[in-house]
Amino acid sequence: MTRSTAEAVRGARGLLLDVDDTIVDTRAAMVEAGARAAAAVWPGPADRHHALAQRYYDDPEGWFPRYASGDVPFAAMRAGRLAEVATAFDLDLPETAHRTFEQAFAPAFREAQRLFPDVPGLLAAAEAAGLAVALLTNSALAPTTVKLEALGLTERFEVVVTTDTLGFGKPDARVYLEACRLMALEPGEVVCVGDSLEWDVLGARAAGLRAVWLDREGRGTSEAVPVVTHLGELEAALDPRFGPARDAR
Structure with missing residues (x-):
């Protein structure tokens, strides 16, 4: 002190x-839940899912600060972060990606608290x-x-x-x-x-x-x-x- x-x-x-x-410990919870949600959207090697989740948490385009300032709604902020991840990793973004991600993320996030x-x-x-x-x-x-x-x-x-x-x-x-x-x-x-x-x-x-x-x-x-x-x-x-x-x- x-x-x-x-x-x-x-x-x-x-x-x-x-x-x-x-x-x-939101960082750990979001990365853990995000990896499981990313796997639901983009099945594939497990090590890639952690990297996708970390990118989602890092939010390099600053979607969360834009939400905090009242510029974008919560759902739009989350969808924007997911779209940025897809672009960064050169992945296709299915039309149902946001819904699939959120449905897998929610229970995993609660469990990871x-x-x-x-x-x-x-x-x-x-x-x-x-x-x-x-x-x-x-x-x-x-x-x-x-x-x-x-x-x-x-x-x-x-x-x-x-x-x-x-x-x-x-x-x-x-x-x-x-x-x-x-x-x-x-x-x-x-x-x-x-x-x-x-x-x-x-x-x-x-x-x-x-x-x-x-x-x-x-x-x-x-x-x-x-x-x-x-x-x-x-x-x-x-x-x-x-x-x-x-x-x-």
Whole structure:
């Protein structure tokens, strides 16, 4: 835990957590499910399916950011990613490819959900410190619900803000403020935590929230922001001595 991390959470009354690749290992789940779905569309050597799925996850044409900004619908985003994969690997794209992919992807994705092992400790520490905890994700409500149901977390979070909430997502300042409103907290009382420097830290700070960047891969940044490489560091900072319990307001 760094001094800047401790300062970021001191006196905070709420945590606003990202979902994908912050509390849930979405990268692994999407690649695992994507490989099975790719096999349904393009039967062939198994090693190719993993490469196709990785390309789908990497999304080099930026379909997901376009969806998050409200420019394209969810289904169009997914179809666009699949079409890009087909082009990149010089594969024919059957007319039913998108439907076949999604039908195979859905059950595999639910089955592949994994919570990062450092999440339960953080949630317990936040509860002990009297902090409200909410989720803010650029994913849609339906896949977010799948993740929470698969992990038994549906009842854990009263506030879950997805792109469906306002029609767009991070880094638009309005989604952070909407999350704070639903938490009944002022932006300056809330710490946003996530793996995206742009969406979970810089965007949150621009909206008036505090923020901590989760840099699991140790990429580093020149930005002057609080950084942790493991949620256990944030857990250590959430000692009740750093601020009053939320119900003491």
